[in-house]
Amino acid sequence: MKIEESVSYLLAKLTVAHRNLLEKSVTQVGLHSGQVFVLMELWKQDGQRQIDLADKLNLAAPTVNKILGGLLEGDYVTRERYEDDGRSTRIFLTDKGENAKALVEEKWTEIEEQTVLGMSSTEALIFKQLLQKLMGADL
Numbered sequence: 680m681k682i683e684e685s686v687s688y689l690l691a692k693l694t695v696a697h698r699n700l701l702e703k704s705v706t707q708v709g710l711h712s713g714q715v716f717v718l719m720e721l722w723k724q725d726g727q728r729q730i731d732l733a734d735k736l737n738l739a740a741p742t743v744n745k746i747l748g749g750l751l752e753g754d755y756v757t758r759e760r761y762e763d764d765g766r767s768t769r770i771f772l773t774d775k776g777e778n779a780k781a782l783v784e785e786k787w788t789e790i791e792e793q794t795v796l797g798m799s800s801t802e803a804l805i806f807k808q809l810l811q812k813l814m815g816a817d818l
Contacts, residue, residue, distance in 0.1 A: 698712060700794075708779065708786060714746055728769055754775050
């Protein structure tokens with residue numbers, strides 16, 4: 680089998696293309712793609728510990744720290760010392776961070792439409808199920 684015909688190769692190419700599409704879209708609202716994923720976690724549960732965000736996003740702590748730096752600078756979040764452990768910090772959304780949700784959801788809907796463009800609703804559903812299956816795989 681040629682590498683270029685493998686599932687892994689196609690998935691890697693798709694991942695890069697989709698990441699570029701996502702980045703282009705969310706920069707229109709003043710964010711970067713990594714920041715969006717942190718915000719999504721905070722929209723689910725505000726006030727999370729920084730280390731928990733890193734775990735949920737499967738990112739290294741320094742990477743999350745850098746992402747949070749941009750969100751702090753942009754006034755999307757605040758950082759507070761964790762009461763039980765002064766070494767740990769909790770991250771809270773600001774009003775701007777809360778309000779960004781509607782903008783991001785709008786952009787995400789546009790991205791979703793572009794992603795499945797040319798697929799039937801059945802194909803889009805099967806594609807989603809296959810991606811979910813891959814997400815659960817031990818890669």
